[in-house]
Amino acid sequence: MPTAATASTAPRRGRPGYDQESVLQVAVTVFNRHGYDATSMGMLAEELGVSKSAIYHHVPSKGDLLRLALDQALVPLEAIDQDERAQSGRTIERLEFILRSTIRVLLERQPYVTLLLRLRGNTDIERDALERRRTVDRKVTDLVIAAQAEGQVRDDVEPRTTTRLMFGMVNSLVEWYRPDGPATPEEVEETTIAMIIDGLRGRS
């Protein structure tokens, strides 16, 4: 943890040891620990070991910190759908590509996705993020419906319930996956995909 900057050593741009990204990393940790509502800029300053004005040097408000932190999860999640492999090919394979990519974002951006999944929607910034998340989720639901219509997903399940269950399994990763645990990200990705795809296909 870098120590607080003193006025005499502070460079013109940013404080030594902190750029916007590392401020964000600390902010998302504190938001996840106490909840966004219960976190004050004073708590963030204490955690960073700097003054409140040093934080305001990087971001104008707590809301901006939240927005930037949520973008760390939402921008890569939204990008998945733009990939060629999400756009063409067999529907079940497009779905598998999207699920694999989602799992990777969850494991790589774990604290930011945790923040997103725990949002309560009390402010405009939160409601905007939840709406962007719903747009991502809706595209997956539409793919499950299409894959079922094309006979690539079992016909004895209701597609909306199935999609929520799938997301329940995938999203649980951010709650229990530990980067220093016994399973590698690749193993977790393969196990999750194996369970979901065979669950979707049913017994052949």
Next chain:
Amino acid sequence: MPTAATASTAPRRGRPGYDQESVLQVAVTVFNRHGYDATSMGMLAEELGVSKSAIYHHVPSKGDLLRLALDQALVPLEAIDQDERAQSGRTIERLEFILRSTIRVLLERQPYVTLLLRLRGNTDIERDALERRRTVDRKVTDLVIAAQAEGQVRDDVEPRTTTRLMFGMVNSLVEWYRPDGPATPEEVEETTIAMIIDGLRGRS
């Protein structure tokens, strides 16, 4: 919502309109809305429309309310393993029985299980409940390991990761299932079991 009792109408045992169970129902709602730590007995009294002393008439402390509320989830979850169908038969069928029974408890006791799943473990009561939950979870992990050893679960997945993913899917029910939504509890149970069991078996 019953109105507050006045001294002149109060019977000797309990306040009119409230017994311990209805106090618990309100308590678990408020705990889930604000978090246990952030909930005061004053907030509960306000929600109930009674005085704080009226609550103390039913339970000695906020911690006792928490313990009683958690028992509403833990007692039926712990009872599942005592059933004959959890104890004998093919391992994969014992597992299916336990998962079906767990889903039913989650749907029937949704707010109480939500409280259990969101515990942070800050107090002895919370840590005790989390330990009881871990004991339940461990039995399921052991069954998945045994079913895999007996060739009833695919051999290309790691059983501990698989169990966590299964619980991720099942536990997500308390977050998104709505009793007034389009899917009945029976449909949700069948879809969840279909996805998990075929995911566990893999392609035949």
